[in-house]
Amino acid sequence: MSTTQTNKIETIKATATKINEVDFDNLSFGAVFTDHLLECDFINGEWQQPVIKPYAPLLLDPSAKVFHYGQAIFEGMKAYKDTNNDIWLFRxxxxxxxxxxxxVRMAMPEVPEFVFIEGLKQLLKLDEAWVKNGNESTMYIRPFMIATGAGVVANPSEDYKFxxxxxxxxxxxxxxxKVLIAEHFSRAANGGIGAAKAAGNYAGQFYPTSLANKEGFQQVIWTxxxxxxxxxxxxxxxxxxRINDTLLTAPVSERILDGITRKSLIDMAEKEGINVExxxxxxxxxVEASQKGTLKEIFGAGTAAVVNPIAGYSYKEVYYELPKIENSFASLLKDKLTSLQNKLTEDTFGWTVKV
Structure with missing residues (x-):
């Protein structure tokens, strides 16, 4: 391995690449990782020097507090390569x-902007060959932080790893x-951590989702x-x-994540002249809209899927099929957003950032 210093980020390059072993046309989401990762430790109340190094397993003390008290958060982001082979980030x-x-909500230290943003840019530049062109190809980015302090006393960790x-x-x-509307289980509660991207939020969803899967539904709409x-x-x-031609979505709260795709779609829809509430x-x-025939669409929105149309939903053991319509809001907004992200159309919002 060769070691170089770039500003305040140390870079240790891998001696070999795994890229030739990857079938980029048949990727399972989140199963393949690039040659390098970024790591930065918080020790004795200070962030240490970040390092970009070869992807490898971690060695942690069995009493690390992430295992016992769940201090773990993450983000989901994407990078895109345009036709000029430039790499772009989205918001x-x-x-x-x-x-x-x-x-802050999980009593963990805030990460410096230099470590998060500049570290990410340098990591992408090092592994730029892994970022492929094309509207269907992206680089999914997973920043995360865990509590690494040793000990099983029930208090916040003193040490962390980003x-x-x-x-x-x-x-x-x-x-x-197809989705099942939750009648008993909840994703989050008032006063809880629903607005944080905390690992435990997702762990808590697995069981009710598995019950829905057994009934033939892929996801749950949380209430x-x-x-x-x-x-x-x-x-x-x-x-x-979408009821008639109005697009509805719940406001963010202590229970609902402030989705970046969500807020982007709201802005894009309003620019397209779509009424958004x-x-x-x-x-x-x-249910009433389904019975009247005014419910036209339901779709999920998030970084990984961007826009995911829903074919139908079940509530109180009654299944409601959604109509198959041309020129759907879901397809319009997904095309508009992915074209902007891939630099195929002008970014009039100023959301894209060149690496």
């Missing part, structure tokens, strides 16, 4: 702000998606914890509903 400042908001992984990706979901009357998120995504959406309202 990385929003991911950075949300990551540190999650850190890392960034890169994973070349194709589509996240494939095939038809509020108190009354189960308000529609909140779909699976691991924010969710939109950000307000609580009731289950009863959805």
């Amino acid at each position: 990385p400042d929003e991911n950075y702000k949300r990551f540190n908001s999650s850190a 890392m960034i992984l890169l994973s070349p990706a194709k589509a996240y979901y494939s095939g038809e998606v 509020d914890d108190a009354t189960h009357t308000k529609l909140e998120e779909a699976g691991t995504m924010n969710v939109f509903f 950000v307000r609580p959406v009731l289950v009863s309202e959805l």
